[in-house]
Amino acid sequence: MSSFMNIDREDAKHMVGKGWSKIIDMLYDELPIPDKMQVHQVKEKFGGLRFYVSGATKEEYAIITKAEHMSEETCEDCGKPTTMKKSGNWLMCLCDDCFDVAEQHRLSAYYNTDSAKNAHTEKE
Numbered sequence: 001m002s003s004f005m006n007i008d009r010e011d012a013k014h015m016v017g018k019g020w021s022k023i024i025d026m027l028y029d030e031l032p033i034p035d036k037m038q039v040h041q042v043k044e045k046f047g048g049l050r051f052y053v054s055g056a057t058k059e060e061y062a063i064i065t066k067a068e069h070m071s072e073e074t075c076e077d078c079g080k081p082t083t084m085k086k087s088g089n090w091l092m093c094l095c096d097d098c099f100d101v102a103e104q105h106r107l108s109a110y111y112n113t114d115s116a117k118n119a120h121t122e123k124e
């Protein structure tokens with residue numbers, strides 16, 4: 001269970017896609033959480049993992065930076081190696097298969113609104 005000031009490992013894993021679980025595990029294995037460091041926020045931002053802490057040393061921040069860079073080459077949904085992709089105005093780190101599913105979902109949500117359907121139909 002997490003508290004406001006320290007997010008535990010399992011809660012951190014649920015804050016991002018399951019494909020980054022191994023990266024989260026690496027961070028919790030290599031960093032002194034909760035003994036000397038507190039985790040305040042875990043999220044995806046600009047397609048990559050963001051891991052916000054307090055109480056870290058310079059060396060520990062280097063471990064966090066390494067993990068954040070690893071996330072930019074790991075599919076957030078399935079964990080396969082990949083590269084960043086752009087969908088509309090969003091950056092995502094998804095493999096081709098997971099990106100196709102996410103893109104279909106995004107387009108389906110867009111075109112399922114009446115005004116969007118009408119705008120799309122008028123262009124054709």
